[in-house]
Amino acid sequence: GGLFCPDSAATVTSERVVLGDETPPSLCFSDFLRAFCDLPRSKGERVKWARSLGLEGELARHIPIVDAWDSLKALRNLDGSELESMVDFLTSRVTSFARIRIKQGVMKLAEHKQQGYRQSTAREFVNNKFVMDGAFVGRFATLDDFYQGPEELIGVPNPRIMEGCMKEHIARKNALRQFTTSNFGFTTWPALEWEFVICPKAGFHYPHTPVEPQLWPKDCGWKGTRGREAVALARFLEREDVKRLKKSADLMEEEVIGLRLYTGPMFVLYNASLRGFPDKDVACLMDEDGQNQNRYETTIFCIASGVTKVAKVSKIPQKHKLYRGLG
Secondary structure (H helix, E strand, O other): OEEEEOOOOEEEEOOEEEEOOEOOOOOEHHHHHHHHHHOOOHHHHHHHHHHHOOHHHHHHHOOOOOOOOOOOHHHHOOOHHHHHHHHHHHHHHHHHHHHHHHHHHHHHHHHHHHOOOOOOOHHHHHHHHHOOOOOOOOOOOOHHHHHHOHHHHHOOOOOOHHHHHHHHHHOOOOOOOOEEOOOOOOEEOHHHHHHHHHOOOOOOOOOOOOOOHHHOOOOOOOOOOOOOOOOOHHHHOOOHHHHHHHHHHOOOHHHHHHHHHHOOOOHHHHHHHHHOOOHHHHHOOOOOOOOOOOOOHHHHHHHHHHHHHHHHHOOOOOOOOOOOOOO
């Protein structure tokens, strides 16, 4: 068995890593996994080092406890001069401790350096280890970013959900901007994909259709063992398997639309909105002048909600394997 990564067309097996059609014989799975675990994450390391100093514990220790049921009551009721006095008190208690702990932490880092430890940058590490061309440095977030929720990252969804999803695909500046999928190699654009999911035109030749590859245009360059079928939303919702899932998961129609869009080529732009890379896909979120980025905030909220609901009623069949990514 192996892990299939659609964005990179890489399959990781227990013996080797296969990149596209090439198999580097010197790169075994254990080397790949060890290197991945050692890959430097600069921002994460700074946060981890700062937390290792224990400054928050020392600060908490000096907060007066005036109520056993509300340990922060002494701070909640402060105002005016009392607030200033408390800030001065806590600052004086923590300052000397912080100086000692920061000095100890820095000296510890210096000891590591003397022992021959050298922290390389992420780009240097990737290129030196695997001699990979085009390697990029990812963006690593924190727990604070996680708890702020998607609103902080992509914005607040439209309360008129269907209207919001529709406008994100047919009315925003990138609605007609073409992009190419990384997995199946065909080109499309947001407005066309909205039409494909909601109400496809009879007789129109949509990208990666029909289902049978032998009927695809010659020299189209599309990949995959099967294509997709253009089915209007109303007809799609009448399928027995869709009706059962929609009922058991209590899915809204907008969530069904979002999930169908996400399992099609639009995943390229949704992922680019959330990840901020790769640059070529992020550029497809913009208008022709590189402005007015479309974040697909309403659609992505529908997708997240739909996935959560479906996950609660889905079971992995016996004897089936679930492969998870390493990231």
